[in-house]
Amino acid sequence: MRKIIAALQVSVDGFIEGPKGELDWVETWEDSFDLAPQIDTCILGRGMYPGYEQYWLAILANPKGVLPFTGKVASKGEITYARFADKTPHIVLSRTLDKVAWKTTRIVRDLEEIRKMKQQPGKDMYAVGGATLVSSLMNLGLIDELRLMVNPLILGGGKALFKDVKDRHTLKLVHAKPLKSGKVYLTYTTHS
């Protein structure tokens, strides 16, 4: 069976956003995890999806333009990811959302549908975020692999990645790789 891989940028204290939703500490949103070759689906939660769509559609519309949220210009890696995402099926988990702007995105109403998709043949699936989606998938034992890019700062508050995880999970460390940028790339598998 194919895997669901959750891969996220986190602070040392385990937050994916600062207290006011700050994301300025994330240097780049490119595919730092090198997931593109092995996945054929991206999964997002309702909270994260609108900003994600806005960001990548802005890059596709104008690769040299100033971006929403970061106020920066897209890096080469971000343009590569935007093009990858533009041809990769996305699903957004939501009971309330009724339309999306991106042609590659489909709205899915409940987690059971994701469980069924996982049982179908195909490449791995990438759980992009946010925290609520990752916690819900963890609670159902649907995450097989966890990749965290630990950024070198303490945020002191914000949205905790595992905030809604209900049970204890033992993980298996696959590797911990310190990067020149000061980030540490952690990979774990779950025993679900």
Place this chain on the structure above:
Amino acid sequence: MRKLFWQMSVTLDGFMEGPNRELNDTAQVVDEDFDRYATDMLKSIDAILLGRVTYQLFADYWPSATGPDADRLNELPKIVFSRTLEKAEWKNSRLVKGNVAAEVARLKQQPGKDLALFGSADLASTLIRLGLIDEYRILVTPVILGGGTAMFKDIKDRVALNLLKATTWSSEVVALHYQPDREWKVRDES
């Protein structure tokens, strides 16, 4: 000036203990990697700082423990910070009730080896806010706990860090060593 490092065992979701204060998911597996680390670390310090809760845990356990690391821990001077503790009876302990900032600053200015702060999350958060922690050693166990006491409490402002090293132990613990990026702080405030 000698440095003060804070060493803390923590789960991947940042808890130093479970919802009922249980420590089984953050207790270090004592294997060769841990032994090597602990022995070197204990040789690099000449005093230990502790908050009340961690002090009491240590004072209950170490005096009757045996082996070179236990001997060293029992011999090393311990400085325990607490307003409520009446006395500190573990060998070579000294109780400080008053000004944490002044006492820690004074200790750091004395000549000698490094100073260690173990666990003691409340005291650590005070020292982080005061800018008195010079190094973080976060020992991440391969567990998601889903609840408990957070390692970082009441930190109001961001702390930018520089990664010193990340090592993997055979117990699948990742030991992350950071120092605060003080230059970043200056830039941030300007």
